[in-house]
Every structure is written in structure tokens, then in C-alpha cells.
Amino acid sequence: MGTEHPWLQWALDNAWLIPVLPLLGAALVGVFGSRLLRGASHWPAILGVAGAVLLSILLYQGVGELAHEDYDRTQVVYEWFPTGAADDLQTDTHDESWFTVSFRLDPLTAIMLLTVTVVSLLVVIYSRDYMRHHNHPERGYERFFAFMALFVFSMTSLVLAGNFLLLYLGWELVGLCSYLLIGFYYQRPSAAAAAKKAFLVNRIGDFGFGIGVLLIYLTFHTLDYQVVFAATTAAMSGATDQLQQVLGLADTASATRVMLLIQDRVAIIALLLFCGAIGKSAQLPLYVWLPDAMEGPSPVSALIHAATMVTAGVYMVARCGALFVADYRVMIVVAVVGGVTALFAATIALAQYDLKRILAYSTISQLGYMFLGLGAYAADSAIFHLYTHAFFKALLFLAAGSVMHAMGGIIDVRRFGGLRKILPVTFITFVIGSLALAGFPLLSGFWSKDEIIHAALQQQPVLGYMALLTAVLTAFYTFRMVFLAFFGQEKIPAGVHAHESGGWMLWSLILLSVGAAFAGYAGVTSFTGHGFVGLFEPHGKFHEFLHPVFTPFTAALAEMQFLPGGPGSHGGEAAHDYTLMYVSAGLAILGIVVAYLCYVAAPTLPRAVRDAWPRAYRILNQKYYVDEIYDAAVIRPLRGLGDFCFGMDNYFVDGLIWVVTAVPQFLGHLLRSMQRGAMQAYGLGMVTGLIIIVVLVLTRG
Amino acid sequence: MTHYLIVGALLFGLGLVGFLSRRNLIIVFLSTELMFQGAVVNFVAFGRLHENLQGQSFALFLLAIAAVEASLALALVVLLFRRKGTLDVEVWRAMQG
Numbered sequence: 001m002g003t004e005h006p007w008l009q010w011a012l013d014n015a016w017l018i019p020v021l022p023l024l025g026a027a028l029v030g031v032f033g034s035r036l037l038r039g040a041s042h043w044p045a046i047l048g049v050a051g052a053v054l055l056s057i058l059l060y061q062g063v064g065e066l067a068h069e070d071y072d073r074t075q076v077v078y079e080w081f082p083t084g085a086a087d088d089l090q091t092d093t094h095d096e097s098w099f100t101v102s103f104r105l106d107p108l109t110a111i112m113l114l115t116v117t118v119v120s121l122l123v124v125i126y127s128r129d130y131m132r133h134h135n136h137p138e139r140g141y142e143r144f145f146a147f148m149a150l151f152v153f154s155m156t157s158l159v160l161a162g163n164f165l166l167l168y169l170g171w172e173l174v175g176l177c178s179y180l181l182i183g184f185y186y187q188r189p190s191a192a193a194a195a196k197k198a199f200l201v202n203r204i205g206d207f208g209f210g211i212g213v214l215l216i217y218l219t220f221h222t223l224d225y226q227v228v229f230a231a232t233t234a235a236m237s238g239a240t241d242q243l244q245q246v247l248g249l250a251d252t253a254s255a256t257r258v259m260l261l262i263q264d265r266v267a268i269i270a271l272l273l274f275c276g277a278i279g280k281s282a283q284l285p286l287y288v289w290l291p292d293a294m295e296g297p298s299p300v301s302a303l304i305h306a307a308t309m310v311t312a313g314v315y316m317v318a319r320c321g322a323l324f325v326a327d328y329r330v331m332i333v334v335a336v337v338g339g340v341t342a343l344f345a346a347t348i349a350l351a352q353y354d355l356k357r358i359l360a361y362s363t364i365s366q367l368g369y370m371f372l373g374l375g376a377y378a379a380d381s382a383i384f385h386l387y388t389h390a391f392f393k394a395l396l397f398l399a400a401g402s403v404m405h406a407m408g409g410i411i412d413v414r415r416f417g418g419l420r421k422i423l424p425v426t427f428i429t430f431v432i433g434s435l436a437l438a439g440f441p442l443l444s445g446f447w448s449k450d451e452i453i454h455a456a457l458q459q460q461p462v463l464g465y466m467a468l469l470t471a472v473l474t475a476f477y478t479f480r481m482v483f484l485a486f487f488g489q490e491k492i493p494a495g496v497h498a499h500e501s502g503g504w505m506l507w508s509l510i511l512l513s514v515g516a517a518f519a520g521y522a523g524v525t526s527f528t529g530h531g532f533v534g535l536f537e538p539h540g541k542f543h544e545f546l547h548p549v550f551t552p553f554t555a556a557l558a559e560m561q562f563l564p565g566g567p568g569s570h571g572g573e574a575a576h577d578y579t580l581m582y583v584s585a586g587l588a589i590l591g592i593v594v595a596y597l598c599y600v601a602a603p604t605l606p607r608a609v610r611d612a613w614p615r616a617y618r619i620l621n622q623k624y625y626v627d628e629i630y631d632a633a634v635i636r637p638l639r640g641l642g643d644f645c646f647g648m649d650n651y652f653v654d655g656l657i658w659v660v661t662a663v664p665q666f667l668g669h670l671l672r673s674m675q676r677g678a679m680q681a682y683g684l685g686m687v688t689g690l691i692i693i694v695v696l697v698l699t700r701g
Numbered sequence: 702m703t704h705y706l707i708v709g710a711l712l713f714g715l716g717l718v719g720f721l722s723r724r725n726l727i728i729v730f731l732s733t734e735l736m737f738q739g740a741v742v743n744f745v746a747f748g749r750l751h752e753n754l755q756g757q758s759f760a761l762f763l764l765a766i767a768a769v770e771a772s773l774a775l776a777l778v779v780l781l782f783r784r785k786g787t788l789d790v791e792v793w794r795a796m797q798g
Contacts, residue, residue, distance in 0.1 A: 679790060680721055680729070687717060 008065060011058030015103050016077050018059070018113060019156040021051040026149035033142025041142035042128040045149040049121045052156060056113040063110040068548045071106035074162040074226050102162035104225055108383065108549040111542075112159040112315055115387050118515075119307040119394045120152045122508040126398050127299040129502035130405060144184060148303065151177040155308035159315060164213045164223040167319075171209065171276065171312060175202045178309050182296040194295035201289040205279015212272030219258075219265050220247065229322035233552065235262035236326045267327035273320055274334060281313025283371060284341045287364050288627060294356040298401025301356060305363045306394035311386050314370045318379045318550070325377070325556035332460070335375025339456065339463035342368030344624075346473040350480070351620035355400045355411045358481050362437060363393055365470060369452050372463060377557040378455030379550045380543040384523045385448035387542070391515035392436035392445055398509055399430035402501045403485060410493050413481060418490035422499075425506050427486050429513040434482050436516040438475035439588040444520030450584050451523075457580070471584055475591025483599035705746035713739030726778050726788040730771075737767050 025048025033041045063071075079098040103109075127148065131138045138144075154177050158170025175198075183195025213223065220228050227246060234242040235258070243262075244255035277283070282290035290310070294301055304310060317324060317334065324330055342365045349361035366389050373382030404411050406423055420427045436445040449471065457464030500506070523542040547554070598605045610617045619625070712735055719732030741760045748756015778788070785792050 679793070683721055687721070 005062075005065070008058055008062035011055055012062040012066075012105060014055075015059060015075065015105055015160060018052045018055045018117070019153045019160060021055070022048040022149040022156065023153040024048055026146045026153060029142050029146040029149065033146060037142060039137045039141065041137075041145045042124070045145040046121070046124050046128070048149050049117060049124050049152050052113075052152065053117040053121050056110070056117045059105065060110040060114050063105055063107055064545065066105075071548055074102045074104055074224055076100045076102040076162075080165075099165050099223065100163065101166060102224065103160045104162035105160075106549050107545045107547075108315075108319060109159055111383065111387060111546065112311075113156060115390045116155050116159060116307045116311075117152065119390045119512075120148075120155075120303060122512050123299050123302050123307070123394060123398065124148055124152075126302075126401075126505050126508040127297075129504040130297065130299055130401055132502075140184065144181075144297070147177055147180045147184070148299070151181065151303060151308050155312070158312055162225055164216055164225070164228070167316065168210065168213050171280065171316075172206065174280070174309050174312055175199060175206065178202075178293070178304055181300040181304075182293045184296050184300065188295070191295040194289075194292040198289040198293050201286050202279045205276045205286050207275075208272045209276025209279075212269050212276065215265060215269050215272065219261055219269070222247075225319070229320075229552070231258075232262060232266055232322045232326055235259045236266070266323055267330050270320070270323045270327065270330045271333065273316065273323065274330070274337075277313030277317050277371075278337065279313075280316075281310045281367050281371070282364050283313070283337050283368065284344060285626075287341065287345065288630065290364055291357050291360040291623070294354070294360055298356065298397055298404060301360070302394045302397035302401070305360070305397060306390040310363060310367055311390065314367065314374065314382060314386050317371070317374050318383055321379055321550060321552040324374070325552050328556075328560065331375050331377065331556075333375070335372050335456070335460050335463055338368045338371025338373070338375055339460070339466050340368070341365070342372060342470045343466050343473075344368075346470045346477065347620055348623045349477040350473065351617055352623075353412050353414050355403065355413055355481060355485060356397070358413075358477060359393070359396050359400060362396075362474065362478065365474060366393070366437070369449060369467065369470070372456050372467060373452035376452070376455040376459040376463075377553045377560075378452060379553045380546045381448065381451035381455055383546060384542055385445075385452055387522075388436070388444035388448045388516075388519050391512055391519045392433045392443075395429060395433040395509065395512040395516045396437065398505070398512065399426050399433060402426040402505055402509065403430075405501050405505075406499055407493060408497075413484040415493050416491050417484060417488045418486065419492075420486045421490065422492070423486075423501075425500060425509065429509040430486070431482060432513040433516050434478045436520075438478045438592060439471055439584060440475075440592070441585040441588070443517055444515075446585065446588070447520035447523050450581055453584060454580050468584065468587060472587045472591045475588045476595045479592045479595035480599055483595055487600050488603070702746065702750055705742060705749075709739045709742035709746065711739070712736070712742060724790050726781065726790055729790060730774050730778065734767065734771065737763070 022045070025044040025046075028044040028048075029037065029041050037044070077100070079100050082098050124145070127144065131141055131144055151174070154170055154173035158167060158174060161167040161170055179195050179199040182198050183192050185191040186195070216228060217223055220231055222228065230246045231243055234240075234246055238259070240252055240255040240259055243249070243259055244252060247255075247258060249255045249258065279286045290305075293304060296304075324334065345361045345364035345368060349358050349365065352358045352361065366385070370382040370385050370389075373379070373385060400411070403416075403419065403423065403426060406419075406426070407416055410416065432443070436443040439446045439449045453464055453467045453471065456467050598609075622628075716732045716735030716737075716739060719735065720729055723729050723732065741763050744756045744760045744763070746756070748754065748760075781793065782788055
């Protein structure tokens with residue numbers, strides 16, 4: 001590794017501190033929180049995460065100075081446990097191999113770390129006031145901050161991981177933390193149920209993910225990213241000598257065998273990994289946990305939606321690009337799942353009234369965009385969208401939390417309105433976030449979303465048009481929410497003393513809204529700082545920086561352009577460049593204007609629409625009855641099976657046991673009457689026995 | 702020699718009868734002590750018969766043990782008395798099956 005700057009070098013060498021600092025914070029709060037720190041429990045968490053932010057910035061700078069060859073290197077922190085060489089080990093050159101705790105330091109990691117830690121820091125700072133009421137810490141204050149810091153630890157280790165084992169570890173830790181935090185108000189049955197649901201639905205996806213990781217090990221006999229990716233690339237291009245060198249194989253014959261094996265399995269592996277991504281990143285059909293996850297405190301939602309959890313799936317697919325691009329059908333699956341989820345979730349969001357739930361569906365929809373981008377070979381755009389989305393979605397959730405705080409826990413947009421005057425800062429920041437989400441021109445969401453739509457139109461025109469439709473819907477439902485909550489007649493639920501939130505909350509809102517507004521410019525300014533370069537080609541600094549990581553995507557795309565009739569040959573390049581920008585800007589504004597017409601100018605219109613198509617409204621409001629379908633198709637049969645097993649256990653097995661135990665019990669019952677508790681009776685018995693023995697001995701002897 | 706053994710047997714027999722028939726906890730306890738001493742007399746007698754010191758030393762040990770055991774047993778009796786306010790053995794039948 002080579003950079004001249006000592007500080008940057010130090011950050012590169014000590015990347016392990018990034019997850020460890022929040023962990024330390026979590027441990028401190030966990031150990032001393034309830035006795036010593038109490039109301040000051042936020043400090044260790046904030047300091048821990050702030051340390052991680054500083055190191056991430058240094059790391060980002062350091063990575064920027066590295067040579068591109070260094071990106072592929074895996075930094076081993078320590079050797080964890082030996083693999084215990086398998087019998088059919090094809091790699092016979094190394095005597096003993098180890099599962100290691102290793103990091104991969106490249107632009108993707110750096111960007112993810114920066115996004116995750118910065119957003120998390122602001123969320124944690126915000127929580128300091130959010131988790132207090134009238135300046136008294138809420139019950140479980142220290143527990144909350146311990147889990148938040150633990151969440152950051154989990155996500156940073158997931159992102160830093162240099163092999164699939166560590167990735168899986170972070171993956172599961174993130175799931176655990178989400179469970180703990182969604183169920184933060186565990187006294188509430190709905191919160192406990194939501195936490196359980198999140199955990200179980202995630203487990204379904206993780207099951208596939210786990211099998212995928214195992215299959216990787218069985219195929220490659222290593223879990224190291226570098227080796228796996230290099231081997232896949234070599235195997236797919238048929239370069240046996242390269243494969244032999246990467247995997248350290250003995251001869252060409254075994255290299256050919258392994259190559260065939262990899263070619264055979266790579267699509268399955270990618271699909272299994274994608275299963276995990278579907279669960280974690282809440283895509284169809286495993287998205288159901290995310291809307292329910294709103295039961296946790298608002299900062300938790302912000303953390304889950306923006307930084308630490310749902311982005312894991314997108315990150316993983318981008319990271320494993322080499323595996324995913326190996327089979328173009330897998331990429332189509334990714335794109336279709338993403339595109340359909342985006343539209344599907346956006347339509348549900350149209351008919352919801354719970355502020356946070358609308359945001360949850362918008363997250364699902366935006367994640368759909370990211371997967372669409374990945375599936376359309378625009379991984380850099382997907383990560384770009386992830387990065388801008390982190391800012392504005394965290395902002396929106398925190399602002400919604402601020403509204404909720406002011407409204408005394410009420411979040412139904414029908415029960416309040418016209419909050420513009422009462423909560424001015426919240427209002428302004430919320431509007432900035434909404435504009436960014438809606439893709440309003442020149443705000444961050446606009447740049448990233450357009451790139452994805454552009455890529456989708458080139459790869460899969462149908463999905464591209466669906467994405468455009470989704471963009472209109474997004475703008476509409478976002479501003480429906482804004483207009484309902486902040487415009488119109490001032491309306492406050494009875495008995496609520498509405499007040500603007502405390503300073504810690506407002507400052508993090510303001511900082512995040514700056515991010516939401518301007519984060520997108522990282523993707524449009526040229527690398528050398530020459531200002532606006534253009535929307536799509538060439539990409540800005542952000543893409544330039546990420547480019548070396550995503551060579552699998554670009555290489556696959558370049559290869560496909562030459563295939564006649566291949567999936568890449570649709571659509572003309574020239575038709576799109578700036579037109580699309582105007583089109584999508586127009587669509588975003590159209591959505592906002594329609595929302596204005598419906599909810600401010602002519603408030604009777606929505607009711608009329610609803611009455612005109614009552615069935616459509618009901619289906620949307622009930623979220624396509626997906627929860628009910630799952631209930632009928634999965635939960636009921638499982639419960640039936642459970643009841644059957646319980647009955648078997650209760651009546652048959654327990655019956656057998658009853659019979660077996662009844663025999664000694666009956667014998668005991670017979671003998672029990674002899675035990676009277678009268679000491680002297682025992683004495684008499686002893687003497688009688690003694691006399692009998694003496695008589696026997698005397699007569700026999 | 703026989704006389705010694707007769708004294709020992711008498712002591713043991715008296716103790717046994719007392720143990721089985723009396724109801725007062727302290728008397729019951731004293732009866733067990735009586736049985737004890739019957740055994741001790743026999744030890745000494747046999748020690749004399751075999752003309753060695755084993756019987757006598759064993760008797761000394763037994764006395765010491767009897768003293769320790771007596772203190773323990775009396776302490777228990779005191780506790781039991783505090784609980785129920787009576788010394789009747791019949792009261793303590795909690796172990797009845």
C-alpha cells in the first residue's frame with residue numbers, strides 16, 4: 001500500500017478501528033449506562049461514531065491516493081480459525097488455510113463507510129433530544145444508544161469485510177440489531193411482533209444467502225473476495241492458466257475441472273446471494289417486514305432505511321459484481337425484481353396515511369431503483385443513488401420523527417395538518433428532503449435517479465418506462481404527504497401541545513438537508529473540478545472514483561454491446577442524452593403539481609377519485625393484501641403443522657411418558673404408607689429387623 | 702466378665718425400651734445416650750478380657766463423640782421446642798408420606 005501522507009497511511013493500516021470505535025461506545029454504554037451514565041449515555045455512542053466518521057474520512061482520502069492495483073488487495077487483520085483442509089481439496093499447494101478477519105479497502109468501501117458513518121452520526125446526535133421528553137430521558141435511554149452504536153459497528157464491519165464469512169457475520173449482526181431496535185418498545189405487542197417479523201423474514205433471505213456462501217466455499221475453497229472474483233472472471237472468460245494461478249492449482253487438468261464447476265454454479269450462487277439481498281433490502285416478495293419496522297423509534301427507522309441495513313443488499317450485489325455479471329439472466333432477474341418492486345411499492349404509498357409508512361414504501365421503491373440500476377449494469381449509478389438516498393431518506397425520517405415528537409406520537413396525516421407555521425424548521429427540511437426524493441431538478445435525488453432510468457432505458461426499455469412512471473408516482477405521493485401534513489387548515493390533535501423540537505434534533509436536520517440538497521453534485525462535477533460536465537457521460541467525480549471497482553460491470557456491458565441481439569443491443573444511445581433529463585424533471589414537477597391540485601387547490605378531488613374506483617383504492621390501501629396472502633399461504637399452513645406437532649407431542653408422546661411414569665409412581669404410592677414420620681416407629685422397625693437378623697444368624701450358624 | 706456384659710446389656714436394653722416408649726424428646730435423647738454407654742461398657746470389658754488398651758481407647762473416643770453429638774442434639778431439641786412449644790415426639794411427623 002502506498003501513500004506518502006503519514007496520517008492517511010495510518011488510517012489505511014488501522015481500518016479495524018472504524019468498526020471497533022462504535023463497538024467500544026456500545027460496550028461502554030452497555031456496561032456503565034444504567035448505573036453511571038444514565039442521561040449522559042449518548043456521549044459514548046456519539047463519540048464512538050464520530051471517531052468512525054473521522055477515520056472514514058481519512059480512509060477515503062487514503063484510498064483516493066492508492067494505486068488501482070492496491071484495491072484488489074485484502075488486508076488481513078488476524079487469522080481467525082483454521083479451515084480444516086477438506087478431503088477433496090483441489091487446492092493442494094497450501095498446507096493450512098485460515099478463515100481470516102480481513103478487510104478490503106477500495107473506493108466502494110470508502111464511499112459506503114463515509115455514507116454510513118456520517119448519516120449514523122447525525123442520526124445518533126438527533127436521538128439525543130428525540131429520546132427525551134421535557135428533557136427527561138425516556139425509559140431504556142442507555143439501551144437505545146448501546147444498540148445504535150452496535151448497529152453502526154455491524155454495518156461498518158459488513159462494509160469493510162474482505163471475505164464472505166465476515167460479510168455474513170456483519171449481515172447477521174445487522175439483522176440482530178434491527179430486531180433489537182425495532183422491538184425497542186417491547187412492551188407494545190405490535191412492536192414485539194414487528195421485530196419478530198423483521199427477523200423472520202430476513203432469516204428467509206439469509207437462508208439463501210448462507211447457502212450461497214457455503215456453495216462459494218465448496219466451489220472455490222476460499223471465501224476471500226479477491227480470489228473468488230478473480231477466479232470467476234478467469235473462469236467465465238475461459239482462461240484456465242489464469243484460473244490455475246489465482247486458485248493455486250496443481251495442473252491444467254484440475255484447472256479445467258474447476259473452471260467447468262464454476263461456470264456451472266456461478267448463476268446459482270449469484271441467485272442465492274440475491275435471495276439474501278431481497279430479504280435485507282426489502283424487495284419483492286420479502287419486503288413485508290420494512291413497513292412494519294416503523295414500530296421502532298424514528299431514529300431507528302432513519303438508520304435502517306438510510307444507512308445501516310437495507311443498503312446492505314445493494315452493497316453486496318455491487319460488491320459481488322463479478323459473480324452477478326457472469327450470467328446475464330441473473331442480471332435480468334435483478335433488474336426485474338428492482339423495477340417491479342419500485343413501481344409496486346410506489347403504488348401502495350399512494351393510499352397510505354401513516355407518515356412513516358409512506359416513507360417506508362418510498363424506501364422500498366427507491367431500493368427497487370437501486371437494484372434496477374445494478375441489473376442494468378450501472379452499479380456506479382446504483383451506489384450513487386444509495387449515497388444520495390441515504391441523506392434525503394434519513395432527513396425525511398428524522399423530520400417525520402420531529403413531527404411525531406411534536407404531535408405527541410401521532411403519525412396519521414389525517415389527524416393533523418397545516419403544521420407549516422408551528423414547525424418551521426421541520427417543514428423546510430422536510431420539503432427539501434421531499435424535493436430530493438421526488439427527483440426535483442438540481443437536488444440530489446434528481447441526478448442519481450436519472451442515471452438509473454437512463455441505464456434502464458438502454459438495457460430494458462420496458463423497465464425503464466416503468467421507472468419513469470414510478471418517478472411520477474414518487475413525486476405525487478411525496479408531495480401528497482407534504483401537503484397533507486404541512487399545508488391547508490391548521491389542525492392539531494386534541495390535547496397535544498405542539499412545539500418545535502430541541503436543538504440537537506434541528507441541527508442534525510439542517511445538516512442532513514444540506515446533504516440532501518447538494519450530495520448529488522459529487523456525481524456531476526468532473527474529477528478535476530471543472531464544474532458541470534453533463535448528466536450521463538462522462539460521469540462525475542463519484543463515478544470516476546468508483547470506476548476501478550466496477551470493472552466487471554463495465555467489461556460485461558462492453559462485451560454485450562457487440563453481441564448481436566444480446567440484451568445490450570436495444571435502444572439507441574443518441575436518443576437519450578439530455579432529453580431524458582428534461583423528461584424526468586418534467587415528470588417530477590408534474591407529480592408535484594398534481595399533488596398540489598389534489599390536496600391544496602381542490603381537496604375534494606381525492607375523495608371523488610376514491611369514490612370513483614373504490615376497489616382500486618381499497619386494494620392499494622390494504623397494500624395489495626400481501627400480508628393477508630402470506631397469512632393464508634404461509635402462516636396458516638405452518639401454524640396448522642405446528643398445531644399438529646403440538647397435538648402429537650401433547651397427546652401421543654406425553655401419553656407414552658405418562659404410562660411409563662405411572663408404574664413407579666404406583667409402586668411408590670404403595671410403599672409411601674409405611675413412612676409415617678414417627679421416629680419411634682422407625683426405631684421399633686430397626687429393632688425388629690435386628691432381632692430377626694440375630695435370630696437368623698444364631699439358628700443358621 | 703459376664704457381670705460386665707450383663708451391666709452393658711441392661712444399660713442397652715433400658716435405653717432401647719426408653720427410646721421406644723417415651724414421648725418426651727429429652728428423655729428419648731437420654732435413652733439413646735444410655736444405649737451408647739451400654740456399648741461403651743462392653744468395649745471396656747472386652748478390652749480387659751484381651752488385655753490390651755484398644756477397648757479403653759475406643760471408649761474414650763466414644764465419650765468424646767457422644768459429648769459432641771449431645772451438644773448438637775440438645776441444640777436441635779431447643780430449636781424444635783421453640784418452634785412448637787412442646788417436647789412431644791408425636792408433634793413432629795411432617796415427614797409422613
